[in-house]
Amino acid sequence: MTQMYQEPPLLLDVEGKRGSFPLSSTSLPGSRQALCVWLPTFELRLELVRSPELDATSVALLSPGEGTRRTLWQVSERGAESGVRPGQLVSQAISLCPSLTLLEPDPAHYDAAQEEMLEALMGLSPVVEPSGLVSSRGSSRGRIFMGMDGLERLHGPPFHQVMITLQTLLQVFPRPLVAATRVGRASGKFGAWVAAARAEPGKPVLVPDSELPPFLASCPVSVLPVDPLMIQRLERLGITTLEKIISLPEPALVGQFGLEGRRALEWATGRRVDPVRPLHRPQPIQVSLDFPSPAGRTETIHGALGRLLEKALSRPARRGRSARGVRLRARLEGGGSWSVEVILREPTARKESIAFPLKARMALSPPPRAVESLTVEIFQFGPASSQTGFFDRKEEGGRESGGMELEEGAVPPSLREAVKELKLKLGHSPLYRVVEVDPWSRIPERRHALLNFEP
Amino acid sequence: MKKLDPQALHPLNVPRPLRVRVGNGGRPLFLYLKGGVRKVQQILEIWQVDEEWWRNPISRRYARLVLEDGRMVTVYRDLLNRRWYLQKE
Numbered sequence: 094m095t096q097m098y099q100e101p102p103l104l105l106d107v108e109g110k111r112g113s114f115p116l117s118s119t120s121l122p123g124s125r126q127a128l129c130v131w132l133p134t135f136e137l138r139l140e141l142v143r144s145p146e147l148d149a150t151s152v153a154l155l156s157p158g159e160g161t162r163r164t165l166w167q168v169s170e171r172g173a174e175s176g177v178r179p180g181q182l183v184s185q186a187i188s189l190c191p192s193l194t195l196l197e198p199d200p201a202h203y204d205a206a207q208e209e210m211l212e213a214l215m216g217l218s219p220v221v222e223p224s225g226l227v228s229s230r231g232s233s234r235g236r237i238f239m240g241m242d243g244l245e246r247l248h249g250p251p252f253h254q255v256m257i258t259l260q261t262l263l264q265v266f267p268r269p270l271v272a273a274t275r276v277g278r279a280s281g282k283f284g285a286w287v288a289a290a291r292a293e294p295g296k297p298v299l300v301p302d303s304e305l306p307p308f309l310a311s312c313p314v315s316v317l318p319v320d321p322l323m324i325q326r327l328e329r330l331g332i333t334t335l336e337k338i339i340s341l342p343e344p345a346l347v348g349q350f351g352l353e354g355r356r357a358l359e360w361a362t363g364r365r366v367d368p369v370r371p372l373h374r375p376q377p378i379q380v381s382l383d384f385p386s387p388a389g390r391t392e393t394i395h396g397a398l399g400r401l402l403e404k405a406l407s408r409p410a411r412r413g414r415s416a417r418g419v420r421l422r423a424r425l426e427g428g429g430s431w432s433v434e435v436i437l438r439e440p441t442a443r444k445e446s447i448a449f450p451l452k453a454r455m456a457l458s459p460p461p462r463a464v465e466s467l468t469v470e471i472f473q474f475g476p477a478s479s480q481t482g483f484f485d486r487k488e489e490g491g492r493e494s495g496g497m498e499l500e501e502g503a504v505p506p507s508l509r510e511a512v513k514e515l516k517l518k519l520g521h522s523p524l525y526r527v528v529e530v531d532p533w534s535r536i537p538e539r540r541h542a543l544l545n546f547e548p
Numbered sequence: 549m550k551k552l553d554p555q556a557l558h559p560l561n562v563p564r565p566l567r568v569r570v571g572n573g574g575r576p577l578f579l580y581l582k583g584g585v586r587k588v589q590q591i592l593e594i595w596q597v598d599e600e601w602w603r604n605p606i607s608r609r610y611a612r613l614v615l616e617d618g619r620m621v622t623v624y625r626d627l628l629n630r631r632w633y634l635q636k637e
Contacts, residue, residue: 385559387603397557426603463603530557535597536606537622537635542557 123368124220124240127285130210130258131275135235136203137167138270140196151190153177157198157432157458166198197461201422201430207234209265211372214239217248217261220371224286236289238282240369251278255297279305281366287316305363310336317360319353326350335361377472378411380404384530386539387426387463393531394423394464395452400528400544401469402444407547411471415440418473421451426463433458440475512547522547563633566623576611576623576632590614596627610635 132138137154141147151172153165163183175190186193207223215221220240224233241254248254255276262271276297277288284305288298291312300308312335314327326349332338338346338361346354359365380401388394398421405411420434433454441447516522525543532540567580579586592612599606607627614620622635 382557385557525558527560528557530559535599538559538562541560543560544557 123370124218124242125280125366125368126241126278127280127282127369128218128239128241128254128258128276128278129224129282129285129289130214130237130239130262131277131286131289132235132270132273133275134167135206136198137169137196138235138273139203139206140199141169142267142270143202147194147196151175151177151193152196153186153193154196154198155183157200165195197429199430200432201424203234204432206266210235210237210262213261213265214258217258218244220369222282222369222372224282236286238285238369240371241278251299252297254278255299279308280363282369283318283360283365283367284309284363287312290316309361309363310334310339314338314357317357319350319357323350323353323357375472375474376410377470378405378408379468379470380408381466381468382544383466384464385542387465388467388531389463390531390533391455391459392533394455394460394467395448396529396531397467398448398451398469399444401467402447404547405469405471406442406444406447411442411474414474415442415476416447416471416473417475418471419447419451420470420472421455422468422470423460423464424466425460426465429462431460431464434472436473437475516547521545561636563624563635566632566634568623568625568632574625576613579613579615579621579623579634581634586619587616588613589616592620597624 137152140154141152149171150169152169153172154167156164156166165177165179165181165183165186168177168179172186172190172193175193177186177190177193181189183195186195211221211223214237218239218241220242222238222240224236224238239258241251244254248257255278258276259271259274262274273294275289275292275294277285277290277292277300278297279285279288279300280302284300287309288300292298313333314335314337315324316335317324327333327338332341338357341358343355343358346358348354350357356365382397382401384393384397388397402419406416416437417440418434418436420432422430422432424430433451435447435450435454437447437450439446512522512524515524522545524546526546527541528544530539530542534540568576569578569580571577575591576588579588590613592614594609594611597606597608597610605628608624609627610622610624612620612622623632624635625632
């Protein structure tokens, strides 16, 4: 398989953001010994697995979530040989390499592959943690930490553990993809990550505790998961390796860089060990709609988004919780997918408060083609909202306690009960309601549709 | 009512094929409806819709008609397959 181009330094990913992992306090329970499994340019490799005929060509994956000025996200090594780099504008890249094949990102496919990878590795260790949030930008997909404490008697010595891990990955990924995987093992996530970044495919880097400080000392400062501006300043000052950081007095570092300076010193010396923590995944709430014909108009998608949020928020599984992280995904006409997601500042159960930031994201990064189906997924939850939500159920018999009429969207308990009984009898709710799909369409049958009614 | 897929949106007012006897210039004269043949009393309006030429082209010539029994209906001729449809609204 084609080798992928990596932008130096090692921990600087192709979006220009520094590699990062969720930080955790050493006082929290978790696994001290960490194994980092890293598949660089995960998304582009998945595309090449899907279209093997592109393997011998110059290929680049377009950045997700950008408007008219599209840039490159990941570039194959053959493309890099022509001078094509991640972050370049498409026009620049094409002028450098006219035969460059550009691929639209398919975030749903990448997320599914990441999930498969997590599931497979969970069979080896009970403590598995993905690196950072899996965002639509997708920079942290393909990088997973496994807690290895106490697994020697199960999987043998460290090298054996690595081999078993790679064999497990073969269950979900084809051999060329697994062969490109880099593996590092050390105490704490930082050490394991640096080890994986220094490893070569097929040559894992295992760092015993006694060798961790000298191993880290030789690394460039760019491996530190701190603000990129701090790295820039350090490099301008001639502090290019962790060894040079260690030689600096702590008060000087803290004086210059604050808390990040102290953290940098702790990581550089190997004093700070961030344990791997088990991934807690509440079951997401997903609702989908298939459009009768591909929808290209923003108003149509906005309308469908409203209906989907309404359905998702009214699911019994949501009760007692508010939404914090919401993802909007679409299957596109002619194949491929699209997604945007938001993490809400204030968890909420109000449809409008969730729809607004999603629509704003959509405006910045609209679906590139017409949408065949739309899915809303609530994947992070907050505490029960104290707001009197639009969709909160009224428990009084069809009327508010104050004698007010039901608000629009509220469902009288009597109707809810009737639907429940019908569902018990028939296995599904036979009630439908009329919803606006594309009220301004010139084609009458596209203006309204029936949607299953499940209060 | 037939069982519908609860996950899907089901379009409303889907047009139904219709038999039409036409006169000069392709104007509808008689409609073969379920209740029998109905003469077209008056053509209120004619308009054309051309959509989605880049995907699945749609080309329809609509006519809003008053029938002999006083009913108003909308019909169209699909200019691609040359067939007539009754458009529910």
